[in-house]
Amino acid sequence: MQKTFYFKKNPPSIINTSAVVGPKESIGPLGKYFKHSIYDDTFGEKTYEKAECKMQSYVINRLLTENNLKTDDIDVLLSGDLLNQIISASFAVREYDIPFLGVYNACSTLTESLTIASIMVDSRLINKAICLTSSHFSTAERQYRYPLELGSTRPPQSQWTVTGAGGFLLGKTDKKLPKITMATVGKVVDFGVKDANNMGCAMAPAAVDTLLAHFNNTNTRETDYDLIITGDLGILGSRVFCDLMKQKGYDLTDKHVDCGGIIYEKNEKEFQGGSGAGCSAVVFSDYFYPKLIKKEYKKIIFMATGALLSTLSSQQGESIPSIAHLIVAEA
Amino acid sequence: MQKTFYFKKNPPSIINTSAVVGPKESIGPLGKYFKHSIYDDTFGEKTYEKAECKMQSYVINRLLTENNLKTDDIDVLLSGDLLNQIISASFAVREYDIPFLGVYNACSTLTESLTIASIMVDSRLINKAICLTSSHFSTAERQYRYPLELGSTRPPQSQWTVTGAGGFLLGKTDKKLPKITMATVGKVVDFGVKDANNMGCAMAPAAVDTLLAHFNNTNTRETDYDLIITGDLGILGSRVFCDLMKQKGYDLTDKHVDCGGIIYEKNEKEFQGGSGAGCSAVVFSDYFYPKLIKKEYKKIIFMATGALLSTLSSQQGESIPSIAHLIVAEA
Numbered sequence: 001m002q003k004t005f006y007f008k009k010n011p012p013s014i015i016n017t018s019a020v021v022g023p024k025e026s027i028g029p030l031g032k033y034f035k036h037s038i039y040d041d042t043f044g045e046k047t048y049e050k051a052e053c054k055m056q057s058y059v060i061n062r063l064l065t066e067n068n069l070k071t072d073d074i075d076v077l078l079s080g081d082l083l084n085q086i087i088s089a090s091f092a093v094r095e096y097d098i099p100f101l102g103v104y105n106a107c108s109t110l111t112e113s114l115t116i117a118s119i120m121v122d123s124r125l126i127n128k129a130i131c132l133t134s135s136h137f138s139t140a141e142r143q144y145r146y147p148l149e150l151g152s153t154r155p156p157q158s159q160w161t162v163t164g165a166g167g168f169l170l171g172k173t174d175k176k177l178p179k180i181t182m183a184t185v186g187k188v189v190d191f192g193v194k195d196a197n198n199m200g201c202a203m204a205p206a207a208v209d210t211l212l213a214h215f216n217n218t219n220t221r222e223t224d225y226d227l228i229i230t231g232d233l234g235i236l237g238s239r240v241f242c243d244l245m246k247q248k249g250y251d252l253t254d255k256h257v258d259c260g261g262i263i264y265e266k267n268e269k270e271f272q273g274g275s276g277a278g279c280s281a282v283v284f285s286d287y288f289y290p291k292l293i294k295k296e297y298k299k300i301i302f303m304a305t306g307a308l309l310s311t312l313s314s315q316q317g318e319s320i321p322s323i324a325h326l327i328v329a330e331a
Numbered sequence: 332m333q334k335t336f337y338f339k340k341n342p343p344s345i346i347n348t349s350a351v352v353g354p355k356e357s358i359g360p361l362g363k364y365f366k367h368s369i370y371d372d373t374f375g376e377k378t379y380e381k382a383e384c385k386m387q388s389y390v391i392n393r394l395l396t397e398n399n400l401k402t403d404d405i406d407v408l409l410s411g412d413l414l415n416q417i418i419s420a421s422f423a424v425r426e427y428d429i430p431f432l433g434v435y436n437a438c439s440t441l442t443e444s445l446t447i448a449s450i451m452v453d454s455r456l457i458n459k460a461i462c463l464t465s466s467h468f469s470t471a472e473r474q475y476r477y478p479l480e481l482g483s484t485r486p487p488q489s490q491w492t493v494t495g496a497g498g499f500l501l502g503k504t505d506k507k508l509p510k511i512t513m514a515t516v517g518k519v520v521d522f523g524v525k526d527a528n529n530m531g532c533a534m535a536p537a538a539v540d541t542l543l544a545h546f547n548n549t550n551t552r553e554t555d556y557d558l559i560i561t562g563d564l565g566i567l568g569s570r571v572f573c574d575l576m577k578q579k580g581y582d583l584t585d586k587h588v589d590c591g592g593i594i595y596e597k598n599e600k601e602f603q604g605g606s607g608a609g610c611s612a613v614v615f616s617d618y619f620y621p622k623l624i625k626k627e628y629k630k631i632i633f634m635a636t637g638a639l640l641s642t643l644s645s646q647q648g649e650s651i652p653s654i655a656h657l658i659v660a661e662a
């Protein structure tokens with residue numbers, strides 16, 4: 001059964017966030033909200049992988065400099081990404097004198113790391129943590145699908161991996177800042193979806209599972225929150241998610257927004273929106289966090305979802321197990 | 332700077348451990364200590380990957396049944412492995428109704444997960460956790476090196492990936508049981524080693540870095556511990572590690588044992604001993620944990636080391652960043 005953690009003693013504040021996005025994201029519907037973008041998706045590096053890694057370093061740098069912090073001020077950095085052996089994270093943090101914990105739950109890596117860091121801050125074992133994740137269209141395509149040079153066509157149910165990295169600086173309770181008050185850790189759910197191009201539908205049941213458990217554990221429902229933000233279910237996956245929730249008696253109309261569903265123009269013929277670990281990280285960082293600061297939202301659920309497949313598991317005929325972790329943030 | 336956590340309020344007990352090893356490990360020098368072994372390294376499955384996954388399930392089952400626990404009794408399971416997207420972990424836990432946090436720091440994944448779980452128990456947010464990891468010679472060879480069918484020769488500095496999975500059941504303080512009293516989280520260290528066949532030497536500086544930080548943070552030294560156990564530096568890596576520590580004024584002669592160095596016959600001409608995330612997990616579980624129970628050792632350091640490379644990072648000419656996390660266990 002899923003576990004809900006309550007951060008009552010010392011709920012961690014989200015002190016600041018930072019994100020950097022790629023060219024496509026910077027001209028999308030949320031383009032004006034993204035403070036930092038790159039105009040060349042190699043970021044001046046020789047390979048896309050090095051570019052993704054550099055985006056993570058860039059975010060760490062921004063979080064340190066914008067908050068007048070030295071590496072010594074950060075007790076732990078939790079990070080992960082979609083590349084094999086999470087090399088974007090490991091190679092980015094190598095340049096910093098900061099203790100590192102690598103985490104991986106696919107696109108739910110961000111809320112996983114926020115959960116672990118919140119536990120550490122709440123228990124007063126640490127003062128400050130950075131939680132970070134990234135994805136890159138070109139690194140994901142060639143690792144999970146086909147070489148870009150092939151120019152493969154995309155099926156209509158597919159999503160587009162977001163190029164971007166987003167990071168969160170957590171710290172001790174500060175009444176003026178948004179804080180994380182709860183976290184629900186999901187379990188692995190597998191409804192037998194085998195289409196690696198349809199990850200929204202593979203992940204939707206995991207999102208339902210964690211959200212229902214959260215409502216049940218905390219004795220709350222959708223009306224207790226201003227907004228329920230999911231990570232990257234995409235447009236089709238979001239529809240499945242809302243339908244399944246409706247079957248269970250929860251009406252998410254006007255309550256649910258999917259980061260993957262809003263980062264690009266809604267054009268279902270082309271694809272179902274954004275995906276990738278970086279998707280929810282950049283959208284939450286630069287679009288939703290400022291709204292929490294301005295108290296436009298007072299209490300929200302932020303749930304990132306992850307599809308726990310690998311190319312090898314798909315080749316061996318396996319279905320796609322999925323997971324979702326959520327946090328509750330209050331202004 | 333590395334961070335040391337002190338578990339003073341409610342130091343977590345290691346309630347039990349369980350491990351399963353492959354055929355080669357079961358006839359090695361520690362064979363008589365391993366309680367469970369498989370005689371066919373496919374474990375009756377169609378692929379080596381499914382076999383590795385099944386080993387993780389096997390260990391979860393043993394931990395549940397031997398301790399009369401239901402899945403509901405486990406608040407969280409932390410697991411990771413060396414396969415791309417940690418599929419052994421994700422697919423194994425899919426069969427259990429247990430909240431899952433995926434972690435990855437290569438072969439230091441085990442001590443990373445023990446650290447996070449200890450924080451959760453110490454802060455009383457959870458009662459029980461399972462920490463788990465695995466590796467498999469045949470899955471690692473074909474993912475990181477060459478297809479087995481090629482029959483490639485191995486250079487003398489190489490190590491042999493252990494086939495095995497080991498798990499740890501942590502719970503609330505119980506005076507009769509060994510407990511985890513401290514944990515030091517390492518940072519990423521890169522001394523520029525580029526030889527992916529010589530991971531012991533790549534990881535040794537990370538081990539030195541974390542151990543020195545631990546001694547410094549806790550104001551202790553080697554003489555304060557009965558034993559300093561490393562994960563899988565191997566024979567050559569251990570020699571480098573001890574030499575570097577000696578240069579810093581610490582004499583680890585008679586104090587240091589490497590899990591990778593004792594799991595196979597010492598035959599340097601063939602290879603430098605065991606490696607893989609499963610190596611330290613099975614050796615600590617079935618060889619060292621019983622000695623803690625019998626109070627043969629009263630206070631030990633257990634430090635697993637990880638080489639944070641991927642095949643792609645090596646192909647792109649990168650060196651091997653490494654990391655080491657340690658825990659202190661007391662009888």
